[in-house]
Amino acid sequence: MALKSFIEVHTSSHFPIQNLPYGVFKPEPGSVARPGVAIGDCVLDLSVIAAAGLFNGPILNNSDCFNEPNLNKLLALGRPAWKEARATLQKLLSSTEPSLRDNESLRQKSLIPLSDVEMVLPIAIGDYTDFFSSLHHAKNCGTIFRGPQNPIPPNWFHLPIAYHGRASSIVISGTDITRPRGQGPPAGNSPPPFGPSVKLDFELEMAAIVGPGNELGKPVDVNEAADHIFGLVLMNDWSARDIQAWEYVPLGPFLGKSFGTTISPWIVTLEALEPFSCEAPKQDPHPLPYLAEKISKNYDISLEVQIKPAGQDDSHVVTKSNFNNLYWTLTQQLAHHTINGCNLRPGDLLGTGTISGPEPESYGCLLELTWNGQKQLSLNGTPRKFLEDGDEVIISGVSKGNGYNIGFGTCSGKIVPSPP
Amino acid sequence: MALKSFIEVHTSSHFPIQNLPYGVFKPEPGSVARPGVAIGDCVLDLSVIAAAGLFNGPILNNSDCFNEPNLNKLLALGRPAWKEARATLQKLLSSTEPSLRDNESLRQKSLIPLSDVEMVLPIAIGDYTDFFSSLHHAKNCGTIFRGPQNPIPPNWFHLPIAYHGRASSIVISGTDITRPRGQGPPAGNSPPPFGPSVKLDFELEMAAIVGPGNELGKPVDVNEAADHIFGLVLMNDWSARDIQAWEYVPLGPFLGKSFGTTISPWIVTLEALEPFSCEAPKQDPHPLPYLAEKISKNYDISLEVQIKPAGQDDSHVVTKSNFNNLYWTLTQQLAHHTINGCNLRPGDLLGTGTISGPEPESYGCLLELTWNGQKQLSLNGTPRKFLEDGDEVIISGVSKGNGYNIGFGTCSGKIVPSPP
Numbered sequence: 114m115a116l117k118s119f120i121e122v123h124t125s126s127h128f129p130i131q132n133l134p135y136g137v138f139k140p141e142p143g144s145v146a147r148p149g150v151a152i153g154d155c156v157l158d159l160s161v162i163a164a165a166g167l168f169n170g171p172i173l174n175n176s177d178c179f180n181e182p183n184l185n186k187l188l189a190l191g192r193p194a195w196k197e198a199r200a201t202l203q204k205l206l207s208s209t210e211p212s213l214r215d216n217e218s219l220r221q222k223s224l225i226p227l228s229d230v231e232m233v234l235p236i237a238i239g240d241y242t243d244f245f246s247s248l249h250h251a252k253n254c255g256t257i258f259r260g261p262q263n264p265i266p267p268n269w270f271h272l273p274i275a276y277h278g279r280a281s282s283i284v285i286s287g288t289d290i291t292r293p294r295g296q297g298p299p300a301g302n303s304p305p306p307f308g309p310s311v312k313l314d315f316e317l318e319m320a321a322i323v324g325p326g327n328e329l330g331k332p333v334d335v336n337e338a339a340d341h342i343f344g345l346v347l348m349n350d351w352s353a354r355d356i357q358a359w360e361y362v363p364l365g366p367f368l369g370k371s372f373g374t375t376i377s378p379w380i381v382t383l384e385a386l387e388p389f390s391c392e393a394p395k396q397d398p399h400p401l402p403y404l405a406e407k408i409s410k411n412y413d414i415s416l417e418v419q420i421k422p423a424g425q426d427d428s429h430v431v432t433k434s435n436f437n438n439l440y441w442t443l444t445q446q447l448a449h450h451t452i453n454g455c456n457l458r459p460g461d462l463l464g465t466g467t468i469s470g471p472e473p474e475s476y477g478c479l480l481e482l483t484w485n486g487q488k489q490l491s492l493n494g495t496p497r498k499f500l501e502d503g504d505e506v507i508i509s510g511v512s513k514g515n516g517y518n519i520g521f522g523t524c525s526g527k528i529v530p531s532p533p
Numbered sequence: 534m535a536l537k538s539f540i541e542v543h544t545s546s547h548f549p550i551q552n553l554p555y556g557v558f559k560p561e562p563g564s565v566a567r568p569g570v571a572i573g574d575c576v577l578d579l580s581v582i583a584a585a586g587l588f589n590g591p592i593l594n595n596s597d598c599f600n601e602p603n604l605n606k607l608l609a610l611g612r613p614a615w616k617e618a619r620a621t622l623q624k625l626l627s628s629t630e631p632s633l634r635d636n637e638s639l640r641q642k643s644l645i646p647l648s649d650v651e652m653v654l655p656i657a658i659g660d661y662t663d664f665f666s667s668l669h670h671a672k673n674c675g676t677i678f679r680g681p682q683n684p685i686p687p688n689w690f691h692l693p694i695a696y697h698g699r700a701s702s703i704v705i706s707g708t709d710i711t712r713p714r715g716q717g718p719p720a721g722n723s724p725p726p727f728g729p730s731v732k733l734d735f736e737l738e739m740a741a742i743v744g745p746g747n748e749l750g751k752p753v754d755v756n757e758a759a760d761h762i763f764g765l766v767l768m769n770d771w772s773a774r775d776i777q778a779w780e781y782v783p784l785g786p787f788l789g790k791s792f793g794t795t796i797s798p799w800i801v802t803l804e805a806l807e808p809f810s811c812e813a814p815k816q817d818p819h820p821l822p823y824l825a826e827k828i829s830k831n832y833d834i835s836l837e838v839q840i841k842p843a844g845q846d847d848s849h850v851v852t853k854s855n856f857n858n859l860y861w862t863l864t865q866q867l868a869h870h871t872i873n874g875c876n877l878r879p880g881d882l883l884g885t886g887t888i889s890g891p892e893p894e895s896y897g898c899l900l901e902l903t904w905n906g907q908k909q910l911s912l913n914g915t916p917r918k919f920l921e922d923g924d925e926v927i928i929s930g931v932s933k934g935n936g937y938n939i940g941f942g943t944c945s946g947k948i949v950p951s952p953p
């Protein structure tokens with residue numbers, strides 16, 4: 114019999130008892146942020162559950178990890194603690210368990226409608242890395258930026274390419290994004306044009322949240338890398354293509370990216386995603402031994418991006434993709450990241466890179482969808498090459514199970530004009 | 534009459550009363566880290582000075598910024614607080630002021646020999662950015678990696694190029710550096726070679742420590758950027774040239790850098806460096822308005838790198854350069870960094886990039902000094918193309934004034950072998 118909660122959860126909900134994603138929230142503006150899990154239309158306040166002594170397993174019964182303004186302490190504890198927390202919470206919320214179900218005052222204190230709370234960044238992010246793991250995205254970008262001859266750089270099939278991103282400008286879903294100003298590529302011998310970006314884009318990504326880190330100088334084995342990953346969020350790696358195109362040679366993207374990166378508030382754990390794991394693509398050439406893993410896993414997560422132009426009531430789907438379009442796995446990314454001895458820390462964010470599929474309808478950014486502005490999209494009649502002020506971009510993600518969804522909710526942000 | 538301390542300071546010392554650089558130290562192993570300033574051969578414990586009520590100016594008299602394990606709170610307070618702290622400490626340590634000079638028990642508690650203390654990272658670094666601001670370095674690297682035709686990328690003269698670095702692996706001077714493993718460039722159609730880097734290098738750099746940050750979406754004006762910089766440290770941006778050469782197209786340096794970056798323990802303030810400010814090089818083409826500053830400042834800081842091979846008693850000077858070899862100023866770097874709205878935070882680290890001068894004896898890394906291993910250096914008879922296990926690299930920096938030095942001490946690290 115399927116696990117069921119005493120809390121009513123609609124079958125279309127992203128947050129059934131099988132999911133229990135972690136976030137950090139303020140019950141009301143100005144109150145202290147604390148961890149919670151989403152269940153149906155509510156959030157369960159884990160600081161209240163901890164105070165009530167209901168985390169009674171051997172690892173968590175004396176832990177203060179639920180009295181923190183972020184999840185970093187829980188992340189540092191590792192998979193045994195995460196499994197214990199999940200088991201405790203699934204039992205507590207199940208339809209057959211009376212301890213919370215029949216305690217009205219505790220229910221009142223601990224269960225808060227999602228519509229009433231303010232979600233904040235769930236983690237303190239020490240470092241943010243962005244990979245480049247979709248072959249289709251690499252091929253399309255290479256073709257657009259460097260031409261159709263050898264669009265994919267020769268290293269791409271040998272290692273999961275990545276760059277360091279900017280941690281300070283990572284924001285929670287719902288935060289407005291200010292259109293960046295900057296230099297674009299000059300025409301001929303003119304000076305570079307300067308002003309608000311005219312090629313503002315989104316990038317459909319997901320990101321892994323690092324759990325226990327590793328010591329500087331001590332790489333993580335690829336077959337143990339999964340134990341260092343707590344879960345996944347949706348991510349929009351906003352990109353200014355004009356700024357990026359002019360600045361990125363030879364040291365990579367910088368101001369074309371660092372003005373903002375949005376993540377979704379709910380971290381879906383690898384445990385919850387396990388029923389949706391699937392085989393990763395066969396890799397040819399065979400990866401070097403440090404990247405060759407015994408089990409190479411992807412996840413079947415349907416992804417979708419919608420744009421809602423200013424003043425319109427409806428948003429319009431501009432692309433549909435799937436996490437399983439990634440060539441390099443999360444565990445390969447993490448093992449590669451540490452092979453040189455680089456230390457990861459709990460709460461580090463590892464973006465997958467733009468998740469484009471093979472078909473034009475599954476491309477993960479406007480650069481690809483409009484082929485760098487050569488074509489335009491129609492948002493129910495409104496044309497779009499790149500993002501306009503007032504556009505809201507909404508990413509959603511869900512794994513559809515038998516009678517339930519494991520969903521990520523949404524990751525959204527609206528473009529506001531550059532400062533004068 | 535020159536300012537003089539009641540503490541004896543040798544004329545060759547890097548730390549006279551005119552300097553007073555800030556660091557964070559543990560008086561003994563296991564004790565709590567706290568801020569201090571260096572004076573002669575001692576460190577003055579600022580937590581003790583604060584507890585004694587001697588920070589009695591209007592800004593700092595109730596501040597707890599000296600009871601912190603890092604300087605971030607002091608950094609956030611901004612220049613008025615820094616000026617007040619400097620005035621308080623210069624008076625307290627001066628030969629004519631009795632309050633500390635004549636209080637033996639307070640002297641005992643607050644003044645500790647440098648040789649007895651353990652220095653730790655002085656700041657919690659949210660984000661680390663590395664620029665590329667020496668024209669000579671850009672030209673040499675471009676020639677080596679991409680050939681003598683147009684070695685300098687076309688954007689170089691229009692903007693201070695930079696990339697995001699890895700914050701987690703920044704370590705304090707004296708920390709061993711583990712030789713990274715990784716992939717190097719393949720020969721022909723062979724798979725990429727994998728193993729310990731065979732082209733391990735140092736990079737002679739300095740780095741600015743950010744004081745007050747800026748809000749996301751609100752750029753810092755170039756003419757106000759100096760108020761966002763607390764001071765400077767020496768930096769060694771260790772680089773694995775084989776890993777870097779293979780991975781860096783198209784997203785920039787990643788594992789070739791992220792295995793470790795060393796900074797010196799003492800932050801020399803811009804106030805202390807002011808007597809050594811000098812005119813920055815004339816820029817042609819004239820920079821865009823957002824980078825055009827009323828006063829364009831460099832600093833005259835003599836820099837030197839020595840290598841001490843394993844088992845040898847002596848270290849050997851391999852290069853001598855100067856901070857004033859930089860083309861882009863610190864303030865231009867900071868203004869550029871924020872022009873897109875990117876937010877800086879107190880404690881962020883902005884590396885200058887390798888500081889190479891025009892002459893071969895002033896090149897800032899082995900890549901340039903040995904022209905990518907085509908020639909070799911002689912360390913008193915011992916040949917070197919790249920760093921060997923056991924090599925210690927020691928960077929020092931000093932501004933020589935009239936009868937005193939403003940020095941940075943040293944920034945050192947020793948190479949230890951890769952894990953098996």
Ligand SMILES: [Ca+2]
Pocket residue numbers: 243316318350464466467
């Ligand atoms: Ca990206």
Ligand SMILES: [Ca+2]
Pocket residue numbers: 663736738770884886887
């Ligand atoms: Ca560098």
Ligand SMILES: [Mg+2]
Pocket residue numbers: 278349350351352370371372373374375
């Ligand atoms: Mg971004």
Ligand SMILES: [Mg+2]
Pocket residue numbers: 698769770771772790791792793794795
């Ligand atoms: Mg480095």
Ligand code: NI
Pocket residue numbers: 239240241277278279280659660661697698699700
């Ligand atoms: Ni960072």
